[in-house]
Amino acid sequence: MKKFISPHGWFSINYPDNWFEFEDEEGSFLFYDPNRWTGNLRVSAFKDFSKNYAHQMLEDEQKNYPNAYIKNISGWESVITREDFTEEGHEYTSYVYLLGKGNTVLEFTFTAFKGVVPKEVEQVISTLVIRDERKSYPKEIIPIRVWEMHQIDEAFDWVSKTVKNSQKKDFTGCYEDIAKIQYLIDSNIYPPGQRQTWEAIGIAFGVILTNEMDGMEWVTVVDGKNEYPALQFAGTDFYLEPMKFLSDAIKQADKIDLAATFDSIKDEIESQL
Secondary structure (H helix, E strand, O other), X not given: OEXXXXXXXXEEEEEOOOOEEEOXXXXXXXXXXXXXXXXXEEEEEEEOOOOOHHHHHHHHHHHHOOOOEEEEEOOEEXXXXXXXXXXXXXXXXXXXEEEEEOOEEEEEEEXXXXXXXXXXXXXXXXXXXXXXXXOOOOOEEXXXXXXHHHHHHHHHHHHHHHHHHHHOOOOOOOHHHHHHHHHHHHOOOOOOOOHHHHHHHHHHHHHHHHHHOOOEEEEEEEEOOEXXXXXXXXXXXXXXXXXXXXXXXXXXXXXXXXXXXXXXXXXXXXXXX
């Protein structure tokens, strides 16, 4: 199973390897198998200042929905409701599992064709950890989240527009674009302290690596309160934080040759295969 840690580290879950996270409304996280749809799982998280927030929410859920029932799932007392509905000629069922602890409440909504037993969502709930905001957790690398995918897209778009405006050339994330990033570095337009700019350029270099090297994948790093995208190459020990390596090199006034860096990365990976 894959691991998901919510932005800001409120909770973590494990979900099936064939599921992926998809865009959803703010505060909610959507998962499903895009190749063989067996249902959507939407996870929403809520926090309050009150330590009795979860207890009160579960009590209210039982009062407001007379047909709600309680089920213990791996120690989590879940208040469950269900609703059948028809859409575009198909019959569906939505199951809502409400559970929580202290000041945190989680709502797991699983929607599938009517008759599908919600085993998968209960397997996911069984892995739930509500993380203690006072506790320090070790650095973890998890599959890329939508949160970081947005960060990558925004950085790439900025570099693409910057190259278009300054060099009158297109930037598509291919090997030939390394020279265009090198031009931005060598032009000395941006001061070393302009961290966000160098992080964006580093991400753009990372996009080139993923496009040009099959097996290079974006991942999310969760390190305390720091959460950011990084790169791994499947089946090897290769790991790179493109946001940091370029900004750190600029700060240290190191000589940067991105074409040579690309070649050395390629050689390192090939030596491990």
